[in-house]
Amino acid sequence: MVHNLGKADWTDRDRIQGIIDSYSLRYGESFWAALIGLIGEQRRESIADFGCGPGLFLVDAAHRFSARRLFGLDESKEMLEQAKTFIRARTAIKSYELTVINFDAATIPIRPKSIDLAFCGFMLHEVASPQGFVDQVSGTLRTGGVCAVHDFVSRDEETFVRKMTEQGMAPERARLRFPHMCKHSLDDIRMFMEAAGLQDVQSSAVNDIRGLAVGLMK
Ligand SMILES: C[S@@+](CC[C@H](N)C(=O)[O-])C[C@H]1O[C@@H](n2cnc3c(N)ncnc32)[C@H](O)[C@@H]1O
Incomplete structure (x- = not known):
């Protein structure tokens, strides 16, 4: 079996x-400024995080967008246990669903046209079929809902390795992982969104190596 160098044992x-320790670095002010700049600050009642890991984006997004319902999906049940702990401890939200799923093998079990903000952080490069995945995620969005990657x-x-x-990764490891972790450009991600039927697709650099793309379901 060829090991996916874009993917760790989660x-x-x-x-x-x-992942918990690096969250504030990965989701710092530049990330939130980019996200708010692209989608605004309006309320998003139902938020889904695909590949949610320990759920820290869900917690922050719940507060920032006054969410009432949260959906976290991930193939690691250990990550989802951690997400449950954080959601319970750091939000007052009672309506949350945490689902173990491998996006490469199963269909996303969320009611179509029900989500206001569908998010995917540091995960798209790990899925086998990014287009099929973005198609499915888009199908969960209600009219006016946004997808953010x-x-x-x-x-x-060189910039990636530096x-x-x-951030503590050995240079040779970073070099080996570069083509796997930086598998898609922002242009690629925008193209996946447009092909999925999302509109007003836009993107923004978050820093030298990270970016954010968003698309709207009309
Ligand atoms: C790098 S972590 C990012 C976690 C979180 N989104 C964050 O930014 O803190 C990637 C997450 O995606 C999940 N993941 C990777 N491939 C997946 C797949 N095919 N199906 C479901 N989850 C997957 C992993 O289990 C892991 O929790």
Whole structure:
């Protein structure tokens, strides 16, 4: 079996802790400024995070967008256990569903046209069929709902290696992983969204190596 170098063992406790510890770096002010700049601050009642990991985006988004319902989907049940702990401890939301699913093998079990904000962070490069995945995610959006994808998008290996090294990754590991983690450019992600029928597709750089793309369901 060829190992997917864009993907780690997300059942491993140390890796889960690493994702928790790096959250504030990955979802800092530049991320929120880019997201709010693209989608505004209006209320989003139902928020779904595809590949939610430990659920910290769901927690923050619930507060920022005054959500009432949360959906977290991930193939790692260990990540979802952590998400449950954070949602319970850090929000007052009682209506949440956490679903174990492998997006490469199963159909997304969310009612069509029911979601106001569908989010995917640092995950699109891990799925086998990004177009099929974005098609399915788009199908969950109600009219006026938005899809937002945040991922590594650098086309520049040296900058990627430098940034990841600053964050503690060994340079040779960063170099090896560059084509897998920066698998899609922002243009690619916008194209997936347009092909899925989303409209007003826009994007923004978050920093030298990360970007955010959004599309609207009309
Ligand atoms: C890099 S982590 C990002 C977690 C979270 N979105 C964040 O930004 O903190 C990627 C997550 O996607 C999940 N994932 C990767 N491939 C998946 C797949 N094919 N189906 C479902 N979940 C997947 C992993 O289990 C992991 O929790």
